[in-house]
Amino acid sequence: MTAYYQKEIETASREEILKIQNEKIRKQVKHVYENVPYYRNLMEEKGVTPDDIQSVDDIKKLPFLSKADLREAYPDGLLAVDLKDCVRIHSTSGTTGKRVVAFYTQHDIDLWEECCARAIVAAGGSEEDVLQVCYGYGLFTGGAGLDGGSHKVGCLTLPMSSGNTDRQIQFMMDLGATIICCTPSYAAFIGETLAEKGYKPEDNKLKAGIFGAEPWTEEMRQNIQNSLGIKAYDIYGLTETSGPGVAFECEAQSGMHINEDHFYAEVIDPDTGEVLPEGSKGELVFTALDKEAFPLLRYRTRDICVLSREKCPCGRTHVKMSKPMGRSDDMLIIRGVNVFPSQIETVLLNEGYTPNYQIEIGRKNNTDTLDIYVEADPSKISDKIADIQDMEASLASAMRTMLGIGPKIHLVPPKTITRSEGKAVRVIDNRKLHD
Amino acid sequence: MAITQLSVFLENKPGKLYEVVKRISEAGINLRAMTIAEVRDFGILRIIVSDAKKAMEVLEDDHIITTTEVVSAVMEDKAGALYDILQALESANVNIEYMYAYTGEVTGSANVVFRVDDIEGAEAQLREAGVQVL
Numbered sequence: 118m119t120a121y122y123q124k125e126i127e128t129a130s131r132e133e134i135l136k137i138q139n140e141k142i143r144k145q146v147k148h149v150y151e152n153v154p155y156y157r158n159l160m161e162e163k164g165v166t167p168d169d170i171q172s173v174d175d176i177k178k179l180p181f182l183s184k185a186d187l188r189e190a191y192p193d194g195l196l197a198v199d200l201k202d203c204v205r206i207h208s209t210s211g212t213t214g215k216r217v218v219a220f221y222t223q224h225d226i227d228l229w230e231e232c233c234a235r236a237i238v239a240a241g242g243s244e245e246d247v248l249q250v251c252y253g254y255g256l257f258t259g260g261a262g263l264d265g266g267s268h269k270v271g272c273l274t275l276p277m278s279s280g281n282t283d284r285q286i287q288f289m290m291d292l293g294a295t296i297i298c299c300t301p302s303y304a305a306f307i308g309e310t311l312a313e314k315g316y317k318p319e320d321n322k323l324k325a326g327i328f329g330a331e332p333w334t335e336e337m338r339q340n341i342q343n344s345l346g347i348k349a350y351d352i353y354g355l356t357e358t359s360g361p362g363v364a365f366e367c368e369a370q371s372g373m374h375i376n377e378d379h380f381y382a383e384v385i386d387p388d389t390g391e392v393l394p395e396g397s398k399g400e401l402v403f404t405a406l407d408k409e410a411f412p413l414l415r416y417r418t419r420d421i422c423v424l425s426r427e428k429c430p431c432g433r434t435h436v437k438m439s440k441p442m443g444r445s446d447d448m449l450i451i452r453g454v455n456v457f458p459s460q461i462e463t464v465l466l467n468e469g470y471t472p473n474y475q476i477e478i479g480r481k482n483n484t485d486t487l488d489i490y491v492e493a494d495p496s497k498i499s500d501k502i503a504d505i506q507d508m509e510a511s512l513a514s515a516m517r518t519m520l521g522i523g524p525k526i527h528l529v530p531p532k533t534i535t536r537s538e539g540k541a542v543r544v545i546d547n548r549k550l551h552d
Numbered sequence: 553m554a555i556t557q558l559s560v561f562l563e564n565k566p567g568k569l570y571e572v573v574k575r576i577s578e579a580g581i582n583l584r585a586m587t588i589a590e591v592r593d594f595g596i597l598r599i600i601v602s603d604a605k606k607a608m609e610v611l612e613d614d615h616i617i618t619t620t621e622v623v624s625a626v627m628e629d630k631a632g633a634l635y636d637i638l639q640a641l642e643s644a645n646v647n648i649e650y651m652y653a654y655t656g657e658v659t660g661s662a663n664v665v666f667r668v669d670d671i672e673g674a675e676a677q678l679r680e681a682g683v684q685v686l
C-alpha cells in the first residue's frame with residue numbers, strides 16, 4: 118500500500134489540479150504585479166496585465182525571470198511582502214552579487230516543509246522513522262527543508278548537518294537511523310567509510326535515502342543502494358523556488374513528481390523561450406503558485422529535462438520531471454556548489470595570472486574533483502619546487518574563497534592549454550553524467 | 553666564477569622531457585649535466601649546457617625556463633672528498649638549497665653543483681680550502 122503525506126492533493130485528478138492552479142495563478146500574478154515593481158516593469162514592457170492571466174495556459178504570456186534578474190534585484194528587489202511578515206531567509210552559495218537571497222513567510226515555510234514531507238513519505242517515511250539529515254544547516258536550504266519535512270511527518274530527526282563522518286556513523290548506528298538525507302556523493306562516501314570500518318550493509322538500520330543538490334547517475338544510485346542496503350530516492354529543488362522538495366521521487370524511482378499544486382512547470386526552448394510540447398527536452402521553468410514572500414514567476418532554472426504525464430504506479434497524479442540532463446548555460450555544479458568559469462577568471466586576474474586556464478572536472482571515489490590548469494608567467498616562476506608549490510597553494514586558497522570549494526591547481530607552461538580553432542577549451546567534464 | 557644553470561619547468565606528462573632534450577640536441581648544444589627534481593604533478597629539470605644563451609633561445613618560447621647561478625666545484629674521486637667540500641661550506645655558514653654531481657672533464661674527478669644562498673662566500677671558502685672551483 119502506497120502511503121501519502123497528503124493523499125487527496127497528491128492523487129487528485131488532472132481537472133482538480135488545474136482548477137487549483139488556475140485559482141492560484143490569478144491571485145499570484147495580481148500579488149506580484151502589485152508588490153514587486155521589478156516584475157511589474159517586466160510585465161509592462163511585455164504589455165501584459167494581471168487581467169490577461171486567467172489560467173495556467175496564460176502563463177506563457179508572462180515574462181521570464183533569469184539568474185541575471187535575481188542578481189540585479191539583489192538583495193530584496195523581488196520581495197513581495199513587508200519584511201515584518203518574513204520569518205527567514207536562505208541563500209545560494211556563490212559570491213556576493215551572485216548570491217540569491219530567498220525570503221520566506223511562515224506560510225512559505227509551511228508549504229515548503231509540506232513538500233519535503235511528501236518526499237519523505239514517498240520514500241517510506243512515517244512517525245516510526247529516525248531521519249538523519251546530513252545536509253548542511255544554515256543558509257543552505259538542504260538541512261532546513263528536510264528537517265522541517267521530517268518534523269511534519271513526525272520522524273525522530275537527527276539534525277547532524279554536513280561533515281564529521283565518524284560522528285554521522287556513530288549516531289546512525291547508536292540511534293538506529295532509518296532514513297538518511299544528504300548529497301549523493303556524501304551518501305556514497307558514508308557507504309565506503311562504513312565498509313572500511315568493517316560494517317556490512319545489513320549492519321545499519323537504514324532503509325531509504327533522499328539525495329539531491331547535485332547531479333548523480335543511475336550507476337551511483339546502484340552503488341549507494343548496495344553499499345548502504347537502502348533504496349535511494351532523488352529530490353529536486355532550488356533556493357529560488359524554496360529549496361528541496363519542489364519535486365521528489367516515489368517508489369517507482371523513474372522521475373520526480375513535481376508538487377503541481379504549488380509549482381507550475383514548463384519546458385522551453387532555451388534559445389527561443391518558446392514553450393515546448395510535453396515530452397520534449399528543454400529548459401525547466403517554474404512558476405511559484407502560492408509562495409508569498411519570494412514568488413518567482415517563470416523562473417528559468419537552466420536545468421535541461423523532460424516532463425512526463427505517464428500514469429505512475431504509485432498513484433500520484435502530479436507530472437514527473439526527469440533527472441536534469443545538463444545545464445543550459447555554462448554554470449557547473451561541482452560537489453553541489455554552483456561554479457561559474459567567470460569566477461575562476463576573476464581570481465586569476467586578481468592574483469596576477471593571465472586568464473589562460475582549463476577546468477577539468479572528474480569524479481574520484483564518488484566525489485567530484487576539480488583541477489584547474491593555469492598557464493604561468495615564466496618570469497614569476499622560481500626554480501625551487503617549494504616556491505612553485507607555494508604559488509599553487511596560494512592560488513588554490515584564493516579559489517576556495519571565491520568558489521566555496523577547493524580546487525587542485527596545476528601551473529603549466531605558457532601556450533600549453535589545449536586550443537581548438539584558436540579558442541581555448543575551458544571546461545572538460547569527465548564525470549560522464551549524461552551519456 | 554659561478555656558472556649558469558637552466559631550470560625548465562616540466563609538467564609530469566609523457567614526452568615532456570624528451571621534447572626538451574630533443575630541442576637542445578637539435579640545436580647542437582652539449583648537455584653537460586642534468587638532474588630532475590620532481591613532485592607528483594610537475595618536475596624541474598635542471599641542466600648545465602655548453603651554451604646557456606642558445607638553449608634559452610630554443611626553449612623559452614613555450615617553456616617556463618629560468619636561469620640560476622650555481623657554484624660548481626671539482627671533486628676528486630677519493631673517500632672523503634665531498635665531506636671536505638661540505639665542511640668548507642658549513643664553516644662559512646652557506647646554506648645549500650640543492651646539489652648534484654656530474655662526471656668531470658678530468659679523469660678521476662667529478663663536478664659537484666651547488667645552489668647556495670651566498671655564491672661569492674661559498675666560492676671564496678672553497679678556494680681557501682683548496683677546492684677547485686669552475
Ligand SMILES: [Zn+2]
Pocket residue numbers: 367368369374429430431432433
Ligand atoms: Zn510515482
